[in-house]
Amino acid sequence: MRSDLTLMNNDQAPTISLVVFIDALGWEVLKGRRFMEARLPFRRKLRSVFGFSSACIPSILTGLMPREHRHWSFFYYSPKTSPFKPLRLLGWLPRSLVDRGRVRNAISKLIKRLYRYTGYFQLYNIPFKYVDKFDYCEKKDLFVPGGMNGGENIFDHLQRAGIPYHVSDWRQSEAINLESLKADLSQGKIAFALLYMASMDALLHEVGKGSPQVDQKLAWYETQLEEVMRVAEAHYAQVRLFVCSDHGMATIHTQLDLMSKIEGLGLTFGRDYTATYDSTMGRFWFHNQAARERIGALLEQVPQGRILRQPELQQLGCDFVGDQFGELIFLVDAGVLILPSHMGLKPITGMHGYHPDDPDSNASLLSNVEPPNDPQSITDMFHLMRAESGA
Ligand SMILES: [Zn+2]
Structure with a gap:
């Protein structure tokens, strides 16, 4: 062995755990693709949480369901x-x-x-x-101690345990976040890192999971993560790498103008009812019984989706105190896009935020070591991060 390498090994810190979050890197997005297969042979699907990233990311950071951390649609x-x-x-x-x-x-x-x-x-x-x-509902930064509406996140635990860690700044680009992680790894002082990569989600919305542009983006991630590993391995004796996501991406096949249907009833917004239209959900609050009955009856007749009843919402962990996020939740089938909605006016190729039972909702976890505690759901990422960091 060359002497400079021996010297470097003596200087190495023992272990680092790196969790790389790639937004929308779903299990079905990876299907038929060989993304980092050799480097990350431990591969499993994770069940997602019902809601958009605004619900899933808090569940990853806390191990809690939306009813408990109280982050769901904005x-x-x-x-x-x-x-x-x-x-x-x-x-x-x-x-x-x-x-x-x-x-x-x-x-x-x-x-x-x-x-x-x-x-x-x-x-x-x-x-x-x-x-x-x-x-x-998301007025505070989720990625710092004290960031949650309810419960504690991984950063509360890391801070209390006094564990030196690195976390990306989600306001910055992927390139800047990669550089910042490598700079911290080179110091050899951190024991845990969470790298946040957001742009896969936007690409999948735009081009859909089948596009060759997705292959190109995955190849880019692979190159970048190999470089991160090279830096980490130079400064740590063991590098435990976990790549995870929050949900997948379904391909849109149908557009549904739910707003016009509801407005066609002739009820007055604000006086009879209040509604907000997400890309996959209509959420309603009723100010009189007639509005409740007429909107309910209309939604029963919309074949592209269904009303989620209380027992199911409970099972999904999305039953909120005081029906905070809607007295009635209408969810469309996977591949249906509510358009226009209060989230977007333009058609797009991919969407998520469907029922967690839909295969396109599944997230993924890829690692170079057997992940601790047999994770099955994205909420288990919180327990994995605690086990890995010792927080
Ligand atoms: Zn998205």
Whole structure:
């Protein structure tokens, strides 16, 4: 052995556990692909949690179901606590002006700054004339101690245990986050790292899981992670690598204009009912019995989805105190996209946020060692991270 290598080995810290989170790297996305097969021979699917990343990521970070950490879809009906009352004035301006993507992004950024929100904040397409009826559930940064609405996240545990760790800044690009991780690894002082890679999700929404662009992106991740491993292995005697995700991506085959159907009933938004339309769900609050019955009856007749009843919501861990996120939840079948919705106005190729039983909802866990505690669900990632870090 060359002397410089011997010297390096003497300087090495014992072990590092690296958890690499790749948003939307679903089990079905990986099917038929050989992504990092040699490096990561331990491969398993993980059951996802019902909801979008705004629900799944908190479950990964806490090991809790949405009912417990109280993060689900971003907007919920709460006129008394709505911080958005001043925005209602924008509802008087022509929609062609205020509803441009760039204008909405600028307003979202301004609110985030004014209200000192540290979480991910985006107004999406929630109409300004109704925005004062809603509150928002991710005001705080999830990736720091104290970031959860309910329960504790892995960072609370790491901090309390005094374990030196690295976590990506989700506001930065993947390239910057990779550099920042490698810089910390080179110091050899951290014992645990969570690398956050967000751009796979956007690509899969745009091009769908079957696209060759997905293969290119996976090849890029592979190159980047090999480089991370090279740096880690130079400074640590053992590198335990786990690549995981929060959900997969279904391919859209049908668009459903749920909003027009509901508006066709002639009920008044805000007086009879309040609704918010996510890409895969309609969520309703009723202000009188007639509205409850008529909307319920209409939804029963929509063949592209179904109403989720209380026992099922309970089983999914999405039964919330006071029906916080909707008194009635209508979920569409996998591959159906609600359009327009309050999340988007344009058709896209891929979507997630369907029932966790759908195979395209499954997330994945790939590793170079047998993962501890036999993880089955994305919530088990929290227990894996505790076991790996000793927190
Ligand atoms: Zn997404």
